[in-house]
Amino acid sequence: MGLLSDPNRRRALISMLTRLNAPICVVCYFAGVAWFMGLAFEPFTLRTYMSENAMGSTMVEERFPAGERALATGREFAAHKKKVGGMPVDWLVKNMQDRGLEVFTQSFSRTLPFPDENKERYIVKGTNVYGILRAPRAPRTEALVLSAPCSPGDGNNQAVGLLLGLAQYFRNQIYWAKDIIFLVNEHDLIGMQAWLEGYHHTNTTGMSWSPLQGRGGSIQAALSLELSSDVITSLDLVLEGLNGQLPNLDLANLFYAFCQKIGVLCTIQGKLQRNDWDSVSGYNHAVQTMMLMVMKQASGRPWGDHGLFLRYHIEAATIKGVNSFRQYKTDATTIGRLLEGMYRKLNNLLERLHQSYFFYLMPSLSHFVSIGYYMPAFGLLAVILLLRALDLWVQLNTPPSTTEDGVADIDQSSPGVLSVLTPLVISHLTGVALYALPIRFQETAVEHFPVSETEAVVLTAIAIYTAGLALPHNTHRLLSGEGTEQGWRVLKLVAVLYLAVLLGCTALINFSLGFILALTLVPLAAFVTPHVPKVLSAFILVILSPACTLLFSVFFFQELQDMPVSFQDGWLLYLSVISQGILDHSLYGSLVYPLIALLVYPCWLLFWNILFWK
């Protein structure tokens, strides 16, 4: 540490950093991207392994026999569902009671802030039905959950049938040490949200629900089952939950282990695992899988009913049955056996799942990238911001005076603290408007323009976003006098440090979101000054703004899923993604929309201000 205390060497180091600032930044950026792309290369990743001893070494036998009967139950359920035109509550209650469960229902209702056009719902009323299988000689302290959403239409009937079949089979077994809750939730995520809030007696989103009558103690793990055909070709594991939270990696390992044992094709992100990692197509495949996970995680929305459990520190995943046109078919008995095996292992747990990783990316189901491996990629991007900040600091210090306390001097020589504070405050006020106004003003918008409520909200949001671009001119009108050379440097220093802190915090919570934002925002933060060509820079700045990042992400996501869309469809998809983001925030408490509106967008506006600095 003599480096810092020796003024000579410190000066040398600083002068090197300022002299080589631009090349170092460029190198860092490309190194970060390269590091990230390297994560999907199989030799650089780790094989998954079971960390939890309670689940690893114990042997369980799977004996579930009644797949056909479960499917018959599923058909019966479908018939009753059609007859009632919704969730057949009475039928479910009776069936669960016959299977020897303690059955309870919970009714809930929720009015959405604006109509959800994807799922065609506005005022949602529903009932959750759940049955608790009480473990013998257990004091109701721990529970496991198996849930199946009861969605409108004829999806997911087989899942409910299999759930009831498993309930019947599980009831006759004596080895249970934890209560098992079989839950059929109506209106998928909204029902799940109501049930979880009821179970934990919290109310984070203003939903109204009737209190639960029966409980099973603290829930240790949960699986959500989605199954829409009698035979399936593969099972897909969905891990991404609310705000990019992931369940413990051991849950994924458990699923993978049982798929291997029973011989079921298993996928993640709908992608099978490939063995040819050394070929280009094999690597491409791994990159696609990982990028899909990154995009899904960055979206911050729950990608299955399991996603809401994670907030309550309950490890959960969704298992989706996929029926594609492969030769290899798996029947319901096999899926039942797989679930039986997983529940028996979870039943053996002595502690919550905690041994394995909570932060990881999966380029395939058998390999993972832990936080220690992917963080350097982000770190390399973030260090650019710090280098730029250092450069600015030095630049601010050198010309007027060489004293140590530069800021005070600058503030005296520049128009004052006002020149920094005004853009900061104004851009944040714009952010607040972007966050609050779209939902507030939907009625006014609907009255004045020929649009639906949903369109009104989305278009208002886009309008406010675009209006923010006109800010620099207005900001300067408020300022006394002309902005100085020092002024924009101070502002940029503040903005760069602000962005560094913001991205750092985001990446800690949701790496994918932090990384994607860093990919686009870091270069613009690095190069923008008032002296670059205005029109070209403005164009680049707009291209790299959060809204355009989202637009590109939509196209990129479709491309990754092998479902490319035309620009027209992509634009519609983009609009619906915005509305879904706003809905996710108000329904489930997703934080991506407020993060973008209240923090990232104002930060980007600061750079926009710098570009148009006069």
Place this chain on the structure above:
Amino acid sequence: MAAHRCSCWSWLLILFSLSVFVVADIHETTPVNDHHGGVDHNAQTAEQTADQPAVEERRWEATEVKEAATVDAAADIQGTSAPETVVPSSVPQPKDDFQEELVIRPLHSGDIYASFQFRTLWDTDFMRENKVSHYRLFPKSLGQVISKFSVRELHISFTQGYWRTMQWGQPFIPSPPGAELWVWFQDSVTDVDATWKELTNVLSGIFCASLNFIDSTNTVQPSASFKPLGIGNVTDHSFLRYATLPREIVCTENLTPWKKLLPCGSKAGLAVLLKSEKLFHSSFHSQAVHIRSVCQDWQCKTTSWELRQTLNSVFDLHNSGQTKREWSLFKMFSRTLTEACPLASSSKLYIDITDNPQGEQFELSPATSLLSQAVVLGDRRTFSVYDLTQETTFGSVRSLNLLIRWKSNEGEMLRPLLHAERYVAGYGLQTGEIHTLMYNNHPYRSFPVLLLDSVPWYLRLYIHTLSVTSKGKDNKPSYIHYEPSKDRVKPHLLEMLIQLPPNSVTEVTVQFERALLKWTEYPPDPNHGFYVGSSVISSLVPSTVAMHTNSTRERPLFSSFFPCKEESSYFVRIYTEPLLVNLPTPDFSMPYNVICLTCTVVAVGYGSLYNLLTRSFQIEEPNPGLAKRIANVIRRMRGVPPL
């Protein structure tokens, strides 16, 4: 008693006296409680007139006071004790006496409830005669414990599982999951805490249980909830200690020492049924030992010690996976009964047939003609009785394998009038909220309950957030006793007397903060969570018999105007489920990483800061040349200042 009605039902009286005669003949010790007798005979007459055809081949047995424990427990909520609860008959009896009985009740949920009770009475006083050296039926290990530790009363229970009140109704003897121990000491004990500590360690050895984990952090002194069940009017609760270990797992190693306390061990009598491989194949298992002093005669001049060993278990018939539902002693216990314990003065098997008066629900074989009635937990129940001391009970095969075969499984269970549940609300590892819900299902009567909550110190209760609401309104408790916790020393104790309005749910909520423990205080499995023991709800519940007062049941009008005191309410103690709470837990699996990281941070951060703070900066002179240095040496020698 029933003499004034003999003109109408003289045959009934004859029948009755016959039964009394028969019973008294067989057991010298059948307690005859005049007070109760009168009530029950009234009821019997009513019952008998109701089902006259069946009555002819059935005989009635004098009622034993099965609810003794509950009735006198009932007294304690009022703060008075009932001295003459268990009154032995005046017939001269041996110095000690042993009774055994098994009650089997088919539950509405389709399960079978089997409750064993073994009772040893000994007319001795451990306290007065200093040395008791000769033991016959009373186990010596417990006798020594009583005399050494000056125990007035001792109740210990080991339970595996949770009693499902909503499915099974009330148990005869309630107990919380895990281990529970409460002891009243004699006034002569000077250092109660030390004695308690020693006693728990001794009991830990006797019962092969981890009772030695009872220390000051989980011991409380309830002020109102646990009154002595034996004789003596003690109000000073400084001689009471109560502790639960919700984590305790009960298994064979606890059953074996418990069985060894029985006079016949598991060699003869009802105890042969207690085979652990079957007993632990049940939905609920609870074993208990209750020691107290009771009156020797009705004048209560001398006292005797009573040891009650109880074992309750519920068997799950659904588990056996058969379409035809039937139950037999052999199937459940893999043994049949062949004899009574030779040392027992009474050995009986009761089958609850209240819901099956005409045999339409299930069929009992071999059939018995002996019937008995008792008011248990406010409900009048009818039992078929098998007397194991009689040869005829075992029939020609010389073994009794009781068989219940169901014909239909209809019938609604009366909802329990009082039940409760508890859970932790909220998410995250910082704060939370404990919710206790108490349901009063009585249609028109409100009644008070005593709620006892003992919460470990590492959940820091915010007592100002305590709220009691019923029917959406604030329900002010009429009595609150709160002892705050002390970190690492003692738990929170909260006792409240709350009036439950009729047909309502009362919710008690209190917020807490989770403490961060010291790293050595975590158990080996910190991520399992930490247990909070059951809350205890004690109450006098209006009886269902009293609810029937105005019903159309055929009873003499003059007998049914005022509900009798004994029947109007009964004592119930229920336990809520224990809680499993996660505390903030460090990642113990990475101590190496943590140590490395911490050391690096300290070294880099502290080192450089220290360096900057302590180093003195000065402008360095350029090194003088050799000639100058030599010149300076010469100048110094000359005594002039250097260049």
